[in-house]
Amino acid sequence: MVTLKAVIEAMLFSSHKALTPKEIVSVLKAASELADETTSGNAGLRAGEGEVVAALQALAREYTELGRSFQLLEQASGWQLTSRPDYQVWVRQLFPELRPARLSTPALETLSIIAYRQPITKADIEAIRGVTVDGILQKLLDSGLIKIAGRAEIPGRPLLYETTQHFLEHFGLRALNELPNISELRDLPLPRAKEAAAPSASVPGAIQETLDLSEQRPSNEQTGTTAPQKIPS
Numbered sequence: 001m002v003t004l005k006a007v008i009e010a011m012l013f014s015s016h017k018a019l020t021p022k023e024i025v026s027v028l029k030a031a032s033e034l035a036d037e038t039t040s041g042n043a044g045l046r047a048g049e050g051e052v053v054a055a056l057q058a059l060a061r062e063y064t065e066l067g068r069s070f071q072l073l074e075q076a077s078g079w080q081l082t083s084r085p086d087y088q089v090w091v092r093q094l095f096p097e098l099r100p101a102r103l104s105t106p107a108l109e110t111l112s113i114i115a116y117r118q119p120i121t122k123a124d125i126e127a128i129r130g131v132t133v134d135g136i137l138q139k140l141l142d143s144g145l146i147k148i149a150g151r152a153e154i155p156g157r158p159l160l161y162e163t164t165q166h167f168l169e170h171f172g173l174r175a176l177n178e179l180p181n182i183s184e185l186r187d188l189p190l191p192r193a194k195e196a197a198a199p200s201a202s203v204p205g206a207i208q209e210t211l212d213l214s215e216q217r218p219s220n221e222q223t224g225t226t227a228p229q230k231i232p233s
Contacts (some may be wrong), residue, residue: 076174
């Protein structure tokens with residue numbers, strides 16, 4: 001007998017991206033309408049978002065209790081099947097050309113400041129770190145971990161930086177409020193830039209050219225876990 005959990009499991013296994021409960025409900029509805037037209041009862045399965053979420057949570061528990069080599073995780077972009085970190089040594093051998101991205105200590109420090117104090121200007125980041133961060137900001141932009149969020153309403157109207165959804169997925173977070181000690185660190189008094197100035201000529205050209213404030217595309221880096229290998233039908 002076809003069950004809601006089994007149908008959702010098949011969808012997750014076949015999908016190349018995370019699925020949200022809303023997307024799953026939409027697929028169930030489309031399949032049910034097709035069943036009405038073709039009188040095929042097997043596809044006539046309907047469910048609301050609450051039922052879908054409950055089924056997803058049940059599947060996640062089952063995989064853990066059974067000790068499977070993969071897991072079902074809720075990410076910022078939805079639910080996705082991934083291999084467990086315990087098996088990363090073997091799974092990575094399937095993709096020798098891909099290497100996990102590693103951030104330097106200065107890049108991690110800068111990214112942490114942006115994550116906890118966003119949106120924030122380059123001048124304020126430099127006031128906290130005590131060093132220039134032009135090159136680091138460019139690398140973080142190129143990796144898709146941060147983006148330009150707009151301009152500050154202060155003299156010079158400097159650019160504001162904030163983290164992206166790719167940042168959440170990279171660190172396995174569903175939302176920014178899952179960052180450790182988020183409420184405490186966001187309110188902690190930190191140095192501020194004494195004077196806001198317009199972007200200088202030392203800022204990398206790629207940053208200055210992003211005047212449309214569009215989000216940077218993530219790079220093709222491997223972010224840790226890997227979806228289970230699919231078997232072609």
